[in-house]
Amino acid sequence: LKTMLKYKCENAGVLFEEVSERFTTQICSCCGEITSSSPQGRTDLRIRVWECECGSINHRDLNSAKNILALGHKRLAVGITLLSGG
Secondary structure (H helix, E strand, C coil), rough: CCCHHHHHHHCCCCCCCCCCCCCCCCCCCCCCCCCCCCCCCCCEEEEEEEEEECEEEEHHHHHHHHHHHHHHHHHHCCCCCCCCCC
């Protein structure tokens, strides 16, 4: 999927950049911290919903998606110049 997306973006003159999904299930999307209540490692894969110490309730997959989206926006904000094309 990534290869196809990269190919399509290059042909359309659109920026494609991967972001690392590392720790995105453990980092709270509200406070940005990995706390003792965050799911850790393989043993906590069964934990689907967890409450952060900041009080936010996080669904593992949605939390990860929010963190990946934030990483993508952060990369754009720090100076990646978009290709002109339309």
